Amino acid sequence: MKLGVFTVLFSDRSFEDMLDYVASKGIEAIELGTGGYPGDAHCKLDELLQxxxxxxxxxxxxxxxxxIISALSCHANPLHPQRPIAAAADELLVKTMQLASKLGVPVVNTFSGCPGDHEDAKYPNWPVAAWPNDFQEILKWQWEEKLIPYWKEKNSLAESLNVKIGLExxxxxxxxxxxxxxxxxxACGAAIGANLDPSHMWWQGIxxxxxxxxxxNEGAIHHFHAKDTIIDQQNTNRNGLTDMTDYSQMRDRSWYFRTVGFGHxxxxxxxxxxxxxxxxxxxVVSIxxxxxxMSVNEGFTKAVENLKPVLVKESLTxxxxx
Incomplete structure (x- = not known):
């Protein structure tokens, strides 16, 4: 296994400075953002494609x-109900997959997307309750009309480019x-798997x-993120785990992210x-x-220090x- 980092943390540094810094900490792999939510500070997609x-x-x-470059990441919502937003995210994903193929990078990380509840919706609709039955109808429409057709196509593209898609x-x-x-x-194919981040499991009770x-067991983990979460039980009793409190209001939130070792x-x-x-x-285990x-430098450094002793470097034959 290799210890890596998602370099969006260091978007204020040049590519060269970022490389020198993370290598000095013992990092062996970098995950580069190509646009979308992570930005593209260290990987200019069009320039590199051309x-x-x-x-x-x-x-x-x-x-x-x-x-090594463990993955290219373009987290966005390619199924956003507003077509210009979805189209931009789709173009970003396709170009990122093409660049990964040209660079020999095996994984492209992104989100599955979330559609609206009908063709003319303006905003995503994330149904998480089984009743009233309206939610089941929304969920059925989203999967049958949007998610499965879209990701079947992207699975085929990934296979043709010899890359895998890691959905966070x-x-x-x-x-x-x-x-x-x-x-x-x-439903769509084995090129699609998880970019598994335990921080999002903990706050869902998983x-x-x-x-x-x-x-x-299904061979469905393509990439792995290392991030921690802490649950505040008092706030959870009040807000539940689907807490909409702003991330900046940490004292009032049911849960919030921590660097590795400071939540668990x-x-x-x-x-x-x-x-x-x-x-x-x-x-790769990508921080x-x-x-x-914590500041980026302190949080990153502590994550490295906490992961190095437990990382399995020599697999048994x-x-x-x-």
Whole structure:
């Protein structure tokens, strides 16, 4: 396994400065944003698609720093009911997949998207209640008319480009649990899998270790984010876990993100890493930082320090004691 970082944390640094800094911390892989919510500070999509020399330079700089590019990330909503928004996100995804193919990067990370509730809707509709039955009708329409047709097409494109799509299981989007991930994958194809982030499992009441087992059993984990979450039980009693309190109001929120080790113990993270290996994930653990109590540099550094002791670096080839 390799320790990586989602470089959107360092969007204020040049690509070269970012590489030097993360390599000095022992990082072995970088995940680059190409646009959408992550921005494109370190990966200008159109420039790189059009210029082979710039692609070669990017790969050479990464190689000289001793890192690989684990994924290109273009988190957005390609199923947004407002067509211009959806079209821009779709174009971004297609170009990102094309660039990943040209660079030899195996994974493109994004969101599943979330449609509206009818063709002329203006805003996404995220149904999370089984009753009244209106919600079931919305859910059925979204999956049959929007999600499955769209992602079937993208699965075929991914196969043709020899890349995989890692969907982040994130609240507010149609794929947000292991069950919805596998539903989409079974309907659309195996190029689609998870960019699994345990922080989004915890606040939904899902044990990340069990999520890894469910998805790993199907070979459906394509990439992995390392981010922690803390649950404030007093606020949860008041607001529930589907808490709409602004992220900046941390004292009042039911849950908020923390850097690795500051929401759950190192033993919990050791269990997560060990279960990833048990289910044959031997790729990158990519640090993501959205901790409102720590600077980027401090949060990133602490995540590195907490993950290094539990990361499995030497996988066993045989049971030598039997």
């Amino acid at each position: 210029d082979e020399g710039k692609r070669e330079k990017l790969l050479q700089q990464a190689s000289e720093a001793g890192v 299981l994130h609240g507010g989007f149609s794929v947000h649990t292991p069950a919805t991930m596998l539903r989409l994958r079974n 044990d990340p270790v069990e999520a890894i087992k469910i998805l790993g 113990s190192q033993k919990t993270w050791a269990d997560i890493i060990s279960t990833l290996r048990l289910y044959d994930y031997d790729y 993501e930082h959205e901790d409102g109590l 045989e049971m030598w004691w039997t």
